[in-house]
Each structure stands twice: as structure tokens, then as C-alpha cells.
Amino acid sequence: MLVILHPNTEETAEDYKRTWRHLQGLSEIRLxxxxxxxxxxxxxxxxxxxxxxxxxxxxxxxxxAVERVVRIxxxxxxxxxxxxxxxxxxxxYNGVRFNQQNFHxxxxxxxxxxxxxxxxxxxxxxDNGQECTRMGAYKPRTNPYSFQGHGKExxxxxxxxxxxxxxxxxxxxxxxEQHIEEINNCLEKLGQPTGVMLQIGTRNTQxxxxxxxxxxxxxxxx
Numbered sequence: 001m002l003v004i005l006h007p008n009t010e011e012t013a014e015d016y017k018r019t020w021r022h023l024q025g026l027s028e029i030r031l032x033x034x035x036x037x038x039x040x041x042x043x044x045x046x047x048x049x050x051x052x053x054x055x056x057x058x059x060x061x062x063x064x065a066v067e068r069v070v071r072i073x074x075x076x077x078x079x080x081x082x083x084x085x086x087x088x089x090x091x092x093y094n095g096v097r098f099n100q101q102n103f104h105x106x107x108x109x110x111x112x113x114x115x116x117x118x119x120x121x122x123x124x125x126x127d128n129g130q131e132c133t134r135m136g137a138y139k140p141r142t143n144p145y146s147f148q149g150h151g152k153e154x155x156x157x158x159x160x161x162x163x164x165x166x167x168x169x170x171x172x173x174x175x176x177e178q179h180i181e182e183i184n185n186c187l188e189k190l191g192q193p194t195g196v197m198l199q200i201g202t203r204n205t206q207x208x209x210x211x212x213x214x215x216x217x218x219x220x221x222x
Contacts, residue, residue: 175204
């Protein structure tokens with residue numbers, strides 16, 4: 001069961017304390033808190049872990065700090081495939097098949113530093129029968145003074161070397177809408193030597209403008 005508190009609820013607030021005490025009193029239930037910090041507000045979620053079938057939903061919803069309650073009836077709610085999901089995930093991109101029967105390893109460079117290391121990686125992948133790689137051209141960092149990647153400057157040699165060594169799909173994280181355009185322009189200029197799979201990092205799952213931009217394009221898988 002997932003208990004979502006009102007936005008910006010502080011742990012020092014009396015409503016929070018009353019709610020937390022009530023949840024702690026539930027028999028054979030373990031509590032786990034998770035906080036999500038947005039730009040304008042923060043949210044707190046409390047997971048009730050255990051057999052929650054006998055818990056009264058309305059009783060939990062009536063607690064002072066609670067905004068809503070979601071009853072979770074499936075194991076592995078986030079990663080699992082559930083009974084209503086009958087369709088098979090199966091698509092082909094740039095000659096590489098992605099489905100439940102295939103397992104692709106995206107070994108590569110977290111941050112592209114120079115052409116020599118890129119070529120060594122591409123050659124190593126080819127020698128081991130791999131068709132996919134990851135290459136970090138745009139690197140989000142927690143420290144603004146850390147190496148941010150070479151950006152669009154490294155795209156030409158990354159894509160050319162991928163084509164040279166038969167690497168068909170390059171997974172590349174994007175952090176701004178303009179990165180999609182830069183990747184597209186570079187691939188077109190080089191004659192499409194490889195393909196790109198756009199990668200969204202954890203930080204950018206809350207970057208809704210980026211997510212909308214990625215969703216609008218139909219050229220690259222994500």
C-alpha cells in the first residue's frame with residue numbers, strides 16, 4: 001500500500017506525527033519513507049510493506065497528513081509485467097531486435113574523453129560480438145565544476161567509429177531538447193553510420209519539458 005502525504009508536509013508538523021504514529025501501530029507492517037523534491041514543492045510517500053489486505057483504506061485516507069492512498073495488488077509493481085499487459089515488447093531498430101528473448105549488453109564509456117579510448121572500446125565490443133554500446137557525450141553532474149562531457153564536439157568521431165566497428169546502436173543520455181537535434185544533425189551529416197537510443201537519467205525523470213520533447217520525436221527509441 002502506498003500512502004501519499006499532502007505536498008510540503010514536514011516531519012515536524014503535528015499532522016505528520018499523528019499520521020506516522022497511527023501507521024506505526026499497524027500490525028506486522030513495515031514502513032518505508034520516500035521523499036521526492038520538485039522545483040516548487042516536495043512530496044513524501046510512505047510504503048506499507050506486508051500483508052495490507054486487512055487494512056481499511058478509508059481509515060488511512062482519513063489521517064490528517066494523507067492526501068491519497070493507493071492499494072498495490074501486484075508483486076514488483078514498478079518493474080513487473082502484470083496480467084493486463086498481454087502484448088509482447090518487440091521492436092527492431094537499425095537491424096537490432098529488442099524483445100523478451102534477446103539480451104543486449106550496452107558496455108561503453110560513461111563519459112567520452114578522447115577518440116583513442118572510444119576506438120579501443122568499439123573494437124573490443126566488435127571482438128566480442130556486440131552490436132550495442134553506451135557513450136556519454138552529455139554528462140549531468142552534481143558538481144557544476146566537474147567534467148560535463150564533450151557534448152556535440154565528440155559526436156562525429158563517436159558515430160564514425162561506431163560505424164567502422166559495426167556497432168549499430170549507441171545509447172546516449174540527453175539532458176536538453178537541443179541534444180536531440182544535435183544528434184540528429186550529426187547523424188544526417190555523416191550518412192547515418194550508426195543508430196542512437198536516447199537515454200533518460202534518473203535526475204531527468206522530473207524534467208517534463210525534456211520528456212515531452214523526447215516523446216514527440218519518432219526517430220530514436222528511448
